[in-house]
Amino acid sequence: MLGIFYILLFWAVGNGISLLMGGYLPGSIIGMILLFAALCLRLVRPGRVRPAARFLLGSMALFFIPYGAGLVESYGLILDHLWAIVLSAAVSTVLVLLCTGHVFQKLNRRSK
Helix, strand or coil: CHHHHHHHHHHHHHHHHHHHCCCCCCHHHHHHHHHHHHHHCCCCCHHHHHHHHHHHHHCHHHHCHHHHHHHHHCHHHHHHCHHHHHHHHHHHHHHHHHHHHHHHHHHHHHHC
């Protein structure tokens, strides 16, 4: 139970910081970075968070059900803009692959 408290505490603190910063970075991301830092600095023991984290990871598929229902509800809108969705997905995938490959090659050269 203490693990859920830590996760929710860092989530709430992250949301607070996000509001203070104008919402440019999501509070959940800030909270996870803070939780990671607390785990690395041993302010929070991993054994306390591990059971709650395993439960949440095991239940992760349930968190996508509302988004799937939203996609089904927006079926007509998706069909109207399907070409733009497919094109942007393809272009962004190619760009990510190229950038990742380029960075890997640069880092690989430096390590030799």
